Amino acid sequence: MDEHIKKVYVPMSETAFYILFCLRNESHGYGIVQKVEKLTHGEIRIAPGTLYGSLSKMEKDGLIQFVREEEKRKIYVITALGEIVLQTEMKRIERLYKNMKEVQHV
Helix, strand or coil, X not given: CCHHHHHHHCCCCHHHHHHHHHCCCCEXXXXXXXXXXXXXXXXCCCCHHHHHHHHHHHHHCCCEEEEEEECCEEEEEECHHHHHHHHHHXXXXXXXXXXXXXXXXX
């Protein structure tokens, strides 16, 4: 992972995290919005401008790739680089959670 990717995506925003997390399976923008709302029980709602700006940036940075178009909707999927970035962030979140739990029990 190069320095630009590290600087921009580690740590990442919740929006970026959920987009990459959802794109472990192929999806279009509206599908991502629906999945994030379901996963977060409506606590996180990604606005269209935020979503499409993020998708464009992530595609340019090589974290996701366009797969095909279905019914005028662009389908994307995470790339190998995107998976590395997502796994790095997941490990960081796990470490934070572990540290928080350890401190609570002290």
